[in-house]
Amino acid sequence: MLTDPSVLLSSPLFQGLSTKDTISLLQCISVNRKKFSQGEVIFLSGEPINRIGVILQGSITIIKEDFSGNRSILAEFVKGNIFGEAFAFSNNEKLSVTAISASESEILFIDANRIFTFCASACPYHSRLIENMLKIIAKKNIVLNEKIDVLSKRTIRNRLLSFLQIQSQKNDSNHFSIPFNRQELADYLCVDRSALSNEMSKLQNEGFFSVSKNEFTIYSSKGNK
Template sequence: MESVNLKALTKTEIFAGATEEEVSSMLNCLSAKKKKYQKDEIIFHAGDIVSSIGVMLKGNALIENDDIWGNRSVLDYVKEGQIFAETYACALDEKLMVNVIAMSDCEVLFLDVRKILKVCPNACEFHQNLVQNLLAISAQKNLNLSRRIFHTSSKTIRGRLLSYLSYQAMEREKEEFDIPYNRQQLADYLGVDRSAMSNELGKMQKDGLIEVKRNHFRILDVD
C-alpha cells in the first residue's frame, strides 16, 4: 500500500483517539488500501456489494440515489476525515442503493469491515475503540438521515428551504454561513426542482428573509 499520513489519520473520525503507532498497526490488521479518484469519477456504483469502509483522506464526495426514471436525490456529503459505505459493508451481501461520486480529486483509504468487527488476531489495543467509533458514527448518520426527512416533510419549497437554513444557522450558532451544496445539489437534497427552488430563493430575498450569493447565506428576519 502507498504510504499514508498517520498524523492526519489520527484526526479522522474512525481513528479518533488513536496514536500514530496504533493507526500504523491497525492498517496492517485491516488490509488497508489507498486509491485515488478524479473529479466526477464514481467511487461506488449502485448495485455494488462492498465489504470495505471508505475513509476520505483528501477531497470530498456526494452520496446520491438515481431512480430508473433519472430522478436524483442527494443523501449525504462526505468530507475529508469522514467515512462512507459502512452500513452496506456491515450488512453482508446487501447491494448499494446509492452512488458515491467524487466532487473533487480524491484519495480514499479502504478498510476491510470484517476485520473491524472481528477480534483482531494481533490483539491491537485500539481495536475496541475502533468499533466504538464506528457505532458512534453510525448513530450520527442516522440523525443526519432523520434531519433530511424532517427538512423534506414540508409540502412547499419555501418550507423545505426554511427548515434546512434554520438548522444550518442553529448548528453554526450564527446567521451567516456557507452550505456544502451548489444549487443543483441543494435542490436534489431537498427533493425539489432546481429552477423552482431558485425562484423561491429570489422571492425569499425580496421578502427580506435572506440574502444569498451562490452557497453563502445570511438570515435577515429572525423575529
C-alpha cells in the same frame, strides 16, 4: 499501507489514537488505497460492498437516481469522513445509492469484516476503533433524521426554510455557508432548480434571508435586516 498514517488522525474513525497506535492498527486490519478523478464512480448502485472508505484527499457525493434519471444528493463527504459503512456491514445488501468523486480524491478502503473482528492480541486501539465507528453511525442516523424532517415538508419554501434552520443551528450562527451550489441544493431538497431559485428570490424579497453564492444570512424575524 500508508507512508504517513498521521493523515488519518483527523478522521473521526481514528479519534483518540496516536500515530504509533494507528500504524499498529493498520497492520491489524486489511486496507488499500486508490485515487479517483472528479466524476469517477467509487461505489455503484446495485452492487454489494464489503469495505468502507476513508477520504484521505478530496470530497465525494452520495447520490440516488430514479428510473427517469432524476438525481438526488443524499450526502457530501470531505477529507477525514468515512462512507459506505451502512451497506458494508449489512451482509451483502446491495447499494441503493452511488458514491461519486466530487473532486480529485484519494480513498483508503478498509475491509468491514476486519473492523469488528478482534486480532489475537485483542489490542486496545482496536476497541477504540469500534467505539469510534459506533459513534459515527449514530451521528449519521441523526443527519438522516434531519433530512427526513426537511423532506417531510410539502412545499419548496418550507423545505428550504427547514434546511436553513438546521444549518443555522449547526453553525450556532445566523450567518453560514452550505456545502451545495444551487443545483446540488435543489437535488438535496428533491425539487426543481428553477422552482427553487424562484422561491429563494421570493424569500429574499420578503426579508427572510440574504444569500451570496452558498453563503446565507438568516434574519431573526421577517424583514428584520
